[in-house]
Amino acid sequence: MIEEILITARDNAKVDPYLNIWTWEISIYLFLGGMTAGMMIFAAWAVLAKKDDLAPFASNKLALWAPIVLSIGMTTLFLDLEHKLYVWRFYTTLQVTSPMSWGSWILILVYPVAILQVLSTLRAGYPKLAQLAERLPLVTPVLDISESQKRRIALASIPLGIGLAIYTGILLSAFSARPFWNTGILGPLFLVSGLSTAAAFVLLATRAHAEKLLFARIDIGLILVEMLLIALFIVNLTTGSEAHLNAARLILGGEFTLLFWGWFFTLGLVIPLLIEILEVRGSRLALVTLGPVLVLVGGYLLRQVMMDVGQVSTWTQYESQYDMQLLQRLER
Amino acid sequence: MQRREFLKLSGTMLATAAAGPTLLSGCSQKRLPGSGQVTTSPTICNICFWKCAGVVYQEDGKPWKIVGNQQDLHSGGRLCTRGTGGIGAYQDADRLQTPMLRVSNKDGQYFRKASWDEALDYIAQRMRSIEQKHGNDRLALLSHGSGGDFFQTLLQGFGSYIYGHPSYAQCRGPREVGFALTYGEEVGSIDRTDMENSRCIVLIGSHIGENLHNGQVQTLSEAINKDATLITVDPRFSVAASKSKHWLPIKPGTDMALLLAWINVLINEGLYDRDYVARYTQGLEALTEHVQPFNPEWAYLETGLDPELIRTTAREMARNAPATLVHPGRHVTWYGDDTQRSRAIAILNALLGSWGCEGGFYIPEKVKLPEYPIPKPPPAKSDWKKIIQPEFPLSPSGISQSILAACSGDNAHIKGLFVYATNLPHTIPNSIDMIKQAAQDLDLMVVIDTMPAEITGYADVILPECTYLERYDEIRNVAERQPSLALRMPAFEPRYQSKPAWWIAQQLAKRLELEQYFPYQDYAEVIDWQLRQVDSSLTEMKTLGVKNFERKTAMYFREGEQIRFRTPSGKIELYSKTLEDNGYDPLPKYTPPQQPPNKFYHLNYGRAPAHTFGRTSNNPLLFELMPENAVWINPLVAKDWQINNGEYLRLQNPEGTLSNRVRVRITERIRPDSVFIVHGFGHTSKSLRLANGVGASDALLMSRVLVDPIMGGTGMRGNFVTFVRES
Amino acid sequence: MPARYAMVIDTRTCIGCGDCVVACKTENNVPAGLNRDWIVEATRGRYPNLTTEFRSERCNHCSHATCVYACPTGASHYWQNTNIVLVEPGKCTGCKACIAACPYDARLIMHPQGYVDKCTFCHHRVARGQDPACVSSCPTHCMHFGDLNDANSIVSQLLDRRKSRALKPETGNQPNVFYLS
Ligand SMILES: Nc1nc2c(c(=O)[nH]1)N[C@H]1C(S)=C(S)[C@@H](COP(=O)(O)OP(=O)(O)OC[C@H]3O[C@@H](n4cnc5c(=O)[nH]c(N)nc54)[C@H](O)[C@@H]3O)O[C@H]1N2
Ligand SMILES: Nc1nc2c(c(=O)[nH]1)N[C@H]1C(S)=C(S)[C@@H](COP(=O)(O)OP(=O)(O)OC[C@H]3O[C@@H](n4cnc5c(=O)[nH]c(N)nc54)[C@H](O)[C@@H]3O)O[C@H]1N2
Ligand code: SF4
Numbered sequence A: 001m002i003e004e005i006l007i008t009a010r011d012n013a014k015v016d017p018y019l020n021i022w023t024w025e026i027s028i029y030l031f032l033g034g035m036t037a038g039m040m041i042f043a044a045w046a047v048l049a050k051k052d053d054l055a056p057f058a059s060n061k062l063a064l065w066a067p068i069v070l071s072i073g074m075t076t077l078f079l080d081l082e083h084k085l086y087v088w089r090f091y092t093t094l095q096v097t098s099p100m101s102w103g104s105w106i107l108i109l110v111y112p113v114a115i116l117q118v119l120s121t122l123r124a125g126y127p128k129l130a131q132l133a134e135r136l137p138l139v140t141p142v143l144d145i146s147e148s149q150k151r152r153i154a155l156a157s158i159p160l161g162i163g164l165a166i167y168t169g170i171l172l173s174a175f176s177a178r179p180f181w182n183t184g185i186l187g188p189l190f191l192v193s194g195l196s197t198a199a200a201f202v203l204l205a206t207r208a209h210a211e212k213l214l215f216a217r218i219d220i221g222l223i224l225v226e227m228l229l230i231a232l233f234i235v236n237l238t239t240g241s242e243a244h245l246n247a248a249r250l251i252l253g254g255e256f257t258l259l260f261w262g263w264f265f266t267l268g269l270v271i272p273l274l275i276e277i278l279e280v281r282g283s284r285l286a287l288v289t290l291g292p293v294l295v296l297v298g299g300y301l302l303r304q305v306m307m308d309v310g311q312v313s314t315w316t317q318y319e320s321q322y323d324m325q326l327l328q329r330l331e332r
Numbered sequence B: 001m002q003r004r005e006f007l008k009l010s011g012t013m014l015a016t017a018a019a020g021p022t023l024l025s026g027c028s029q030k031r032l033p034g035s036g037q038v039t040t041s042p043t044i045c046n047i048c049f050w051k052c053a054g055v056v057y058q059e060d061g062k063p064w065k066i067v068g069n070q071q072d073l074h075s076g077g078r079l080c081t082r083g084t085g086g087i088g089a090y091q092d093a094d095r096l097q098t099p100m101l102r103v104s105n106k107d108g109q110y111f112r113k114a115s116w117d118e119a120l121d122y123i124a125q126r127m128r129s130i131e132q133k134h135g136n137d138r139l140a141l142l143s144h145g146s147g148g149d150f151f152q153t154l155l156q157g158f159g160s161y162i163y164g165h166p167s168y169a170q171c172r173g174p175r176e177v178g179f180a181l182t183y184g185e186e187v188g189s190i191d192r193t194d195m196e197n198s199r200c201i202v203l204i205g206s207h208i209g210e211n212l213h214n215g216q217v218q219t220l221s222e223a224i225n226k227d228a229t230l231i232t233v234d235p236r237f238s239v240a241a242s243k244s245k246h247w248l249p250i251k252p253g254t255d256m257a258l259l260l261a262w263i264n265v266l267i268n269e270g271l272y273d274r275d276y277v278a279r280y281t282q283g284l285e286a287l288t289e290h291v292q293p294f295n296p297e298w299a300y301l302e303t304g305l306d307p308e309l310i311r312t313t314a315r316e317m318a319r320n321a322p323a324t325l326v327h328p329g330r331h332v333t334w335y336g337d338d339t340q341r342s343r344a345i346a347i348l349n350a351l352l353g354s355w356g357c358e359g360g361f362y363i364p365e366k367v368k369l370p371e372y373p374i375p376k377p378p379p380a381k382s383d384w385k386k387i388i389q390p391e392f393p394l395s396p397s398g399i400s401q402s403i404l405a406a407c408s409g410d411n412a413h414i415k416g417l418f419v420y421a422t423n424l425p426h427t428i429p430n431s432i433d434m435i436k437q438a439a440q441d442l443d444l445m446v447v448i449d450t451m452p453a454e455i456t457g458y459a460d461v462i463l464p465e466c467t468y469l470e471r472y473d474e475i476r477n478v479a480e481r482q483p484s485l486a487l488r489m490p491a492f493e494p495r496y497q498s499k500p501a502w503w504i505a506q507q508l509a510k511r512l513e514l515e516q517y518f519p520y521q522d523y524a525e526v527i528d529w530q531l532r533q534v535d536s537s538l539t540e541m542k543t544l545g546v547k548n549f550e551r552k553t554a555m556y557f558r559e560g561e562q563i564r565f566r567t568p569s570g571k572i573e574l575y576s577k578t579l580e581d582n583g584y585d586p587l588p589k590y591t592p593p594q595q596p597p598n599k600f601y602h603l604n605y606g607r608a609p610a611h612t613f614g615r616t617s618n619n620p621l622l623f624e625l626m627p628e629n630a631v632w633i634n635p636l637v638a639k640d641w642q643i644n645n646g647e648y649l650r651l652q653n654p655e656g657t658l659s660n661r662v663r664v665r666i667t668e669r670i671r672p673d674s675v676f677i678v679h680g681f682g683h684t685s686k687s688l689r690l691a692n693g694v695g696a697s698d699a700l701l702m703s704r705v706l707v708d709p710i711m712g713g714t715g716m717r718g719n720f721v722t723f724v725r726e727s
Numbered sequence C: 001m002p003a004r005y006a007m008v009i010d011t012r013t014c015i016g017c018g019d020c021v022v023a024c025k026t027e028n029n030v031p032a033g034l035n036r037d038w039i040v041e042a043t044r045g046r047y048p049n050l051t052t053e054f055r056s057e058r059c060n061h062c063s064h065a066t067c068v069y070a071c072p073t074g075a076s077h078y079w080q081n082t083n084i085v086l087v088e089p090g091k092c093t094g095c096k097a098c099i100a101a102c103p104y105d106a107r108l109i110m111h112p113q114g115y116v117d118k119c120t121f122c123h124h125r126v127a128r129g130q131d132p133a134c135v136s137s138c139p140t141h142c143m144h145f146g147d148l149n150d151a152n153s154i155v156s157q158l159l160d161r162r163k164s165r166a167l168k169p170e171t172g173n174q175p176n177v178f179y180l181s
């Protein structure tokens, strides 16, 4: 028998009894960041592939939502900071070894391009809004220029979108201290999931039947790829070091098994996959909106699962000999 | 361990959303410790009685830290965990703040705040009335710690000589009596063990490491560094056992059998120090004959220890002799035959020739420091020891529970009791009823404490003493390896209305016209006067803190030196005529301990390095280190009972007394026939806001007290408990 | 060559007393409820064949400090090019990336102010030529501190002479707290 315990009370906030530094704020941010990326990519693709007819929403309307969604994500990211007044410190330096530093600069690059994407499609997508905006000085020439550069803007959006989505994965996978995160697959996985949630967004938002079918097909493909990546992710963990194996155990019979397989995998991937397949096959189910909603839920759950399991997975784990609640008495 | 669950997710979201975004908070540049205005002053730690010298640091007028005094050989210049946490005693928000008087109204009794004048007048007036009704010899003192001496002076001046310390009948009394009977001298505090030079150390129970007496710990680790052989006899895999070459996981209460077997091996294999034994001891023949039946095979049946292991360890001791120390232990009130067990240990050491030899027991020396001249107190009107502890003629000291017992009944000898710095309900086993009765029957009960400990609840008057960091006390002058003096002086102003013991005693003396026993304005004058007698001064000591002096005498016996021991025979008495004459066994005998009833376990207890008894359980710094005690349970037992690690349950003794709820620690480090808890927890005083209700009290479970027939010690190890599940 | 500071702790004499923990708390005014160091007890075997080891643990001041690399602002940094890892509160956003990046869970968020705080190897003492507070308090003298780049330092000598190990070297962080056995 091995008994390894802490014999001095240790109750460091957010570290004990298990790491709990990041909660919903970061999950939301990762989720919305991935979705933003997907939106930018689809919007750009629609422009470049000239899908105005087949995919009117993606071509002209989708772009508007990217900066909005991203802004919400960045707000929750800000909410997570413990030292909020010092947020500007992100932008006084570029720390080359820090994915988070890269990420904050990527966001700075993504924002203007996402806005340009909006401007270049605004008149076509939201004419009323454009009219309103054009009452302001300078807006008309700006819209004119943007529209003229539409393809260039779209071209720039794709790599930035991919960068943003992959970065949300790399942010986590770069942490060698968290075995559950520490695999190369999180980047692609988050990219695919970001695309899938963006596709689901289109499915919910568009009224065009053809676009629905198109994006349902796309989403089915994406979900299948996502499942494949998850399989790879697990293979990766289970063939890794002891620490990685322990991390894998958390979702393979461990305490997060239900969360991972029951909620995320089944509810967030399998069921929407089935619904979308049915839809593509033409069955007129009342459930059609449920499919994309579940994809969104699944997209969020993926981040939440990663957040929770990743933080619990660790190299060192000691049990405390004492009831840490007692330390609250110190606030007498 | 609790872990996040999926369903908690929504909870977290709600909670955080409700709390709103975290405040936009900033922070100023963090200042490095010690970059402000730093001042220091010397102290002597009072968190236990080892008396390490330390230095108190303040930064910008605020308490910062206490560290060891580098010049202090007594503590190796370092404090222990509890000493380092000493600042918490000063900071404790639950300290006693003002004097309190017990008053009654129609709803019953309660304490109310009182001024010092009021409280002291009240005490003086009660003392006077006791004197008038019963005589001036009817007051007693139970104390632990140096401040008690001021009250002893007061009471002696008054005419009362009755006093006792729990460090005798609840602690080291048996070993002092056992060693005095054998060598004519006590071991004394601090223990005169020469461990840093030992080649072989035998620890019988003594759990140095958890028992954090600084000098003991440091010299033991020095011995480990020098590759000395450690042999630890303990039913629990103690810290010391984990450092030992040989761990003897003895069946509880059978140490005497092992000791006799060791003596048997040493004698029968001719391994004892013939020269030493011939020169210094008497009684070998009787001893030889006495131990014949007690061979290792016999001992195996009692102790469960492999006979070969008993032989091997005996030979190992002999090989390293005389630099072999069979440690005398310290808290030795275990099974009621404790003086005799201490005698066996003393005898074993004599056979190894370790007493007075390097690596065994050194000869301690202290500074010849004159006492401040005060008048001799009046002669005693009665022989209190004959009156209250007649059954223990060989006991040189007051026996706390006998004193307590003499406080109740119509014919009680004691009418007024002072309790200084000892928390009797947790200190004397099975004493609650005695204390309650005494509180009923006494005309006066005064408790002088720093904390609202349980004992304060029984007092008529509670007096708040300031902590050691806020007062002068006697100069430290202990007999040890290196004579030295050390100063305790106030580092801080006393908080609230607390006052030092010397001041309280002096103020009472004034009211009783006994001021001649306290002829000074400030106790600092006494210290200064005494220091000047040895070419120092208070001013000098305020900067030094500690002053070391040359030894004047040898630390060990010289080769072939003739020595007259202070025993009746002038020899080391392997065979004790004194015991025989008083009707006790002249040579130690083994009595098998009582076994626990079915489903019960030996209640084992001891120290944890983070705490001193119950006096630190409310100290915020030490509470934070170790907030509760746990009950150690062997995995086999846990399996039987289907008990889980970390769950809470209660312990119950055969009389049905239930402990507080206590956390379970399942560990291989305890025998399956025992459970272990750290002493000092399970407080019931609501005013101890950190410690109240936390952990189990060993004391409150001790219904079976095995009184030592020779010196009156309260053997505490014969108790049993079972588990009661929380429903 | 900048110093490579290391702590070498002898588990043969460490008794798990926690003095190092209290000394750190008082020296560095660590707020109630937070700890920069802690004691682990590891017991192996079955009664009565047992071993027990005590380890005083803290930040390992890794030569390859993943916490420093993860920090987006440079608030986590190496002190004066040594391996002592510090946090500069004025640069810290409280993003907690460094906490996640420490494989030893050796960092802590210091409430209420919101920046990350951690063991500093008591650089304020080291700068004055003193040992860290924990080292200089240890009653068994089982803790040692010094520069591994100095072959004569006590830590270099102990690591030369005695068998030692660091915690989980497989993290790749190159920890600099060593345990003698
Ligand atoms: N069940 C059980 N009983 C035991 C023991 C055991 O292990 N188990 N151990 C025994 C041993 S070895 C001993 S030595 C005794 C110790 O017995 P005690 O010395 O009685 O033990 P404490 O619980 O520390 O009680 C000390 C009291 O003094 C107060 N105090 C602390 N500092 C000061 C001060 O500076 N001034 C004043 N006026 N008061 C102060 C504390 O608040 C506390 O109420 O207990 C013995 N009794
Ligand atoms: N941290 C800390 N240190 C202290 C104190 C403190 O309060 N806190 N108090 C100080 C004081 S006043 C004293 S007197 C000393 C007491 O310290 P010690 O003299 O060391 O006390 P013991 O009763 O010998 O120690 C308890 C050990 O005895 C073992 N034991 C139990 N039953 C038996 C048995 O039947 N046989 C044998 N061989 N062993 C048994 C237990 O498992 C435990 O390991 O500690 C001193 N040091
Ligand atoms: S051994 Fe520890 S608690 Fe006791 S006097 Fe020394 S420093 Fe204080």
Ligand code: SF4
Pocket: C009, C013, C014, C015, C016, C017, C018, C019, C020, C021, C039, C054, C056, C137, C138, C139, C140, C141, C142, C143
């Ligand atoms: S102070 Fe020393 S002996 Fe005590 S736990 Fe810390 S390292 Fe170990």
Ligand code: SF4
Pocket: C058, C059, C060, C061, C062, C064, C065, C066, C067, C068, C085, C101, C102, C103, C104, C105, C106, C107, C118, C173
């Ligand atoms: S132990 Fe953790 S906090 Fe310390 S330097 Fe290494 S990675 Fe950073």
Ligand code: SF4
Pocket: C070, C071, C072, C073, C074, C075, C076, C087, C091, C092, C093, C094, C095, C096, C097, C098, C099, C115, C116
């Ligand atoms: S919490 Fe502070 S120190 Fe840690 S990574 Fe973020 S900015 Fe750097």
Ligand code: SF4
Pocket: C023, C024, C025, C027, C028, C036, C037, C058, C118, C119, C120, C121, C122, C132, C133, C134, C135
């Ligand atoms: S080195 Fe200093 S900061 Fe680090 S644990 Fe030790 S005392 Fe604390």
Ligand SMILES: [Mo]
Pocket: B167, B170, B171, B172, B330, B331
């Ligand atoms: Mo004691």
